[in-house]
Every structure is written in structure tokens, then in C-alpha cells.
Amino acid sequence: MMLSCKETSWLLSRSREQPLTWSERLGVRVHLWLCAQCRRFRRQLDWFDRLSRRGEADLSDWVAADLALSESARERIRTAVAVRRSEPPAA
Amino acid sequence: MDATDGLEPEQWLRRHGDYLYRYAYAALRDERRAEDAVQDCLLSALRAREAYAGRAGERTWLTAILKHKIVDIIRAESREQATADLDELAEPYGEFEACFDATGHWSVPVADWGDPERSLEKTQFWRILRHCLDNMPNRLAQLFTLREIVGRDSEAICQEMAISPTNLWTLLYRGRMSLRRCLEQNWPESEAA
Numbered sequence: 504m505m506l507s508c509k510e511t512s513w514l515l516s517r518s519r520e521q522p523l524t525w526s527e528r529l530g531v532r533v534h535l536w537l538c539a540q541c542r543r544f545r546r547q548l549d550w551f552d553r554l555s556r557r558g559e560a561d562l563s564d565w566v567a568a569d570l571a572l573s574e575s576a577r578e579r580i581r582t583a584v585a586v587r588r589s590e591p592p593a594a
Numbered sequence: 595m596d597a598t599d600g601l602e603p604e605q606w607l608r609r610h611g612d613y614l615y616r617y618a619y620a621a622l623r624d625e626r627r628a629e630d631a632v633q634d635c636l637l638s639a640l641r642a643r644e645a646y647a648g649r650a651g652e653r654t655w656l657t658a659i660l661k662h663k664i665v666d667i668i669r670a671e672s673r674e675q676a677t678a679d680l681d682e683l684a685e686p687y688g689e690f691e692a693c694f695d696a697t698g699h700w701s702v703p704v705a706d707w708g709d710p711e712r713s714l715e716k717t718q719f720w721r722i723l724r725h726c727l728d729n730m731p732n733r734l735a736q737l738f739t740l741r742e743i744v745g746r747d748s749e750a751i752c753q754e755m756a757i758s759p760t761n762l763w764t765l766l767y768r769g770r771m772s773l774r775r776c777l778e779q780n781w782p783e784s785e786a787a
Contacts, residue, residue, distance in 0.1 A: 507698025508699050509691075509693075513687070516771075540700045540704045543707075547770075551742045554743055570612070570616050571616075572607075580611075583637060584603040
């Protein structure tokens with residue numbers, strides 16, 4: 504029984520979280536071999552995966568390279584740190 | 595306390611503040627919450643600095659703490675939401691049935707993204723991604739963010755967000771389906787493959 508695109512899309516997504524069974528894997532492989540649409544879908548999922556794999560350095564640069572803590576934000580953080588330091592150490 | 599002790603948080607803030615803030619912003623998409631995450635991160639770092647002992651790089655160490663703070667912030671927000679009726683998650687497709695026709699084929703052809711980072715300006719791509727995440731149901735956007743942007747594994751997310759694996763798989767599927775559809779709808783015409 505050939506998998507539909509719908510079922511394949513679900514299994515492709517689920518396979519990122521949990522290994523598929525042997526027969527699911529086989530079904531997906533056969534379907535992908537025949538279906539260019541689902542191969543594209545799989546590449547889209549690969550691309551989502553790479554968002555985190557590209558690493559923090561890249562990500563922080565990539566999404567918001569021009570973003571910086573404002574002076575007032577820094578001041579708020581300094582104050583919070585100073586308050587914490589003035590507290591007695593936790594037991 | 596030795597002489598350098600009082601300087602640490604100030605140094606962290608100076609050396610890594612903007613970096614941490616940008617990373618938090620990428621995950622939380624909001625300046626105020628990103629600032630909170632950075633502040634929580636430095637406060638935790640202050641408490642944990644004895645245990646740190648310079649094994650990892652300072653920035654790596656701070657980023658690891660920051661990720662936990664981001665998870666905490668998302669988790670706190672998700673607790674405030676009413677838990678969606680989970681019956682509805684019994685099957686994975688939900689509203690995304692509509693992406694397929696009666697025979698289970700894609701009803702709208704799947705676009706070839708090529709290499710989106712190369713074909714679109716980075717800032718342009720991020721703007722579209724952000725727009726789509728902002729417009730997704732909050733729960734889906736949160737889980738997608740934890741999984742695909744912060745890079746938590748699904749077991750950790752299940753624990754942190756008190757959610758069963760099957761529900762997580764369904765919600766991640768819907769998040770991915772939602773995001774890909776939105777990205778395709780908002781792709782600049784000239785760049786379409």
C-alpha cells in the first residue's frame with residue numbers, strides 16, 4: 504500500500520523526533536523516490552533543522568545583526584545585578 | 595572576594611551583552627523579553643560562576659545559561675495559556691488537511707526553496723520568518739522555537755513543557771506545516787523558484 508503525500512509529510516516530520524519503524528521508513532523511501540513534491544517538503548524540513556544547527560553565533564548575527572542593548576537596558580541589568588549582590592547568599 | 599570579583603557581570607555585559615541579547619531576541623522576538631532573558635542569564639551566571647571555572651569559553655557558558663532562561667520564559671508564558679483541548683490532537687492533520695486533496699496529494703504544489711539564505715537577503719528572510727512566527731498560533735510558535743531555533747531535543751521539550759511525546763509531534767508537525775505555508779505565501783514574487 505503506497506503512502507500518500509499527506510501521510511508522508513507527517514512521517515517526515517515525526518522522523519525528526521523519533522525513529523520510524525522499518526516499514527514506515529521503507530514506505531517513505533519509496534514515496535520520496537517517486538514524488539518530487541515530497542522531496543521538496545523534506546528539504547524544507549532540513550532547512551528548519553539547520554536554523555538551530557547553524558549555531559548561536561550565526562543565528563544571533565543573522566536575525567538581528569544591528570540589534571544592541573540600549574544604554575537604559577544595560578543600566579537596568581546593572582541595577583538588577585547590584586541588587587542581587589547586596590542580598591545575602593542563598594543557603 | 596578578590597579584586598576582580600566585582601567586575602565579572604560588568605565584563606560579561608560589555609563583552610557579550612549584545613550577543614546574548616540578539617540571540618534571545620531571535621528566540622523570543624520581543625525586545626523586552628529578550629532583555630529579561632539576558633538579565634536572568636547574568637543573575638544566574640553570577641550565582642553559578644564558582645562552578646564554571648573556565649572550562650568552556652565564557653560566551654559558550656553564558657549562552658548555555660541563556661538558553662535555559664529562554665526556556666523558562668516560554669514555559670511561564672505557556673502556563674498562562676489555557677491548555678488547548680487535547681482531543682483535537684488525536685490525529686495530526688487538523689487544519690492542514692486542507693493542504694491535501696481527497697486522495698492525499700498536495701493541493702498546492704510545494705515550492706522549491708533552493709537555498710533560502712542565498713536566494714534572499716538574510717534580513718529579508720528573517721523578516722518573513724518573523725512575520726510568520728508572529729502570526730502562528732502561539733503554542734505552535736513556542737514549540738517550533740524551542741525545537742528549531744533554540745535547538746532543544748524533543749524529550750527535553752516534553753519535560754519542560756509538560757506535554758506528551760505524541761502531542762508534541764503533532765504540534766511540531768502543525769508548526770512546520772504552518773510555517774512553510776506562510777513562508778511560501780510571503781515569498782517575494784521575483785525570488786520565487
